[in-house]
Amino acid sequence: MSRLIVSQQLQIMGVVNTTPDSFSDGGRFDTLDKALQHARRLIADGADLLDIGGESTRPGSLPVAVDEELRRTLPLIEAIRAESDIPLSIDTNKPEVMRAAVAAGASMINSVWALRLDNALEVAAELAVPVCLMHMQGSPQDMQQNPEYQDVVAEVRDFLQARIDAALAAGVSRENIVVDPGFGFGKTIEHNLVLLKSLPELRELGVPLLVGLSRKKMIGKILDKPVDQRLYGSLALAVMAAMQGADILRVHDVAETGDAIRMVRALGEVL
Numbered sequence: 001m002s003r004l005i006v007s008q009q010l011q012i013m014g015v016v017n018t019t020p021d022s023f024s025d026g027g028r029f030d031t032l033d034k035a036l037q038h039a040r041r042l043i044a045d046g047a048d049l050l051d052i053g054g055e056s057t058r059p060g061s062l063p064v065a066v067d068e069e070l071r072r073t074l075p076l077i078e079a080i081r082a083e084s085d086i087p088l089s090i091d092t093n094k095p096e097v098m099r100a101a102v103a104a105g106a107s108m109i110n111s112v113w114a115l116r117l118d119n120a121l122e123v124a125a126e127l128a129v130p131v132c133l134m135h136m137q138g139s140p141q142d143m144q145q146n147p148e149y150q151d152v153v154a155e156v157r158d159f160l161q162a163r164i165d166a167a168l169a170a171g172v173s174r175e176n177i178v179v180d181p182g183f184g185f186g187k188t189i190e191h192n193l194v195l196l197k198s199l200p201e202l203r204e205l206g207v208p209l210l211v212g213l214s215r216k217k218m219i220g221k222i223l224d225k226p227v228d229q230r231l232y233g234s235l236a237l238a239v240m241a242a243m244q245g246a247d248i249l250r251v252h253d254v255a256e257t258g259d260a261i262r263m264v265r266a267l268g269e270v271l
């Protein structure tokens with residue numbers, strides 16, 4: 001175990017999806033209302049920031065149109081902003097959505113495409129907010145078909161370094177860059193586990209690390225559990241990620257993750 005003291009600065013990012021399948025009965029206002037209630041719950045549970053997404057990035061998912069993504073996310077950002085000053089991240093890859101979300105009160109961009117879509121780097125630089133650049137092999141449609149690497153850690157590290165360089169060249173300031181190895185995005189279980197053990201190597205990139213492991217398929221496969229029974233597996237991985245140097249944990253279960261991290265931190269303080 002490389003690190004027992006979990007940083008005091010560790011941030012817990014709560015996930016709020018506005019995709020219709022996130023709230024099963026799906027009507028438009030119903031979905032907004034449920035997403036807002038969910039956001040309130042995560043804020044009360046102690047989230048440091050929320051990640052608002054309007055396009056699924058699950059394996060096999062298809063992109064949605066800009067208008068639809070705006071329709072799903074903007075009313076929620078506005079509604080949260082009207083009652084809370086919690087920092088909001090917009091989980092998007094589309095420059096139009098980045099712009100509108102930041103104008104509505106978001107203050108971070110989470111890009112699973114690492115700003116590789118047309119004009120995304122330029123818009124992120126112009127908006128001058130923190131950006132998360134995530135590694136993904138392939139696209140959400142095909143990424144889990146046959147992920148292959150010679151050396152997963154070196155390839156993910158080199159990709160992230162190249163995206164940091166591209167962001168800097170476009171005018172994003174270094175203090176606004178966060179990177180993410182992209183667990184489950186074009187990776188087998190083994191790739192994910194090797195990356196988790198190797199997070200300290202990714203810290204050498206010199207920018208904060210965001211990690212999303214919560215409820216992911218890897219946990220389901222190892223424990224043979226459906227998505228609604230992956231809490232304990234998610235907590236184990238959240239603690240591991242924190243001890244391996246993650247700076248931001250992207251999670252669904254904010255209260256439970258916060259308790260787990262505080263317990264490990266208390267232990268670190270007496271050892």
Ligand code: 9MG
Pocket residue numbers: 053057091110111112132134180182183210211212213250
């Ligand atoms: C949107 N999204 C889903 N999983 C994610 C992960 O692991 N990291 C980031 N940055 N975004 C994610």
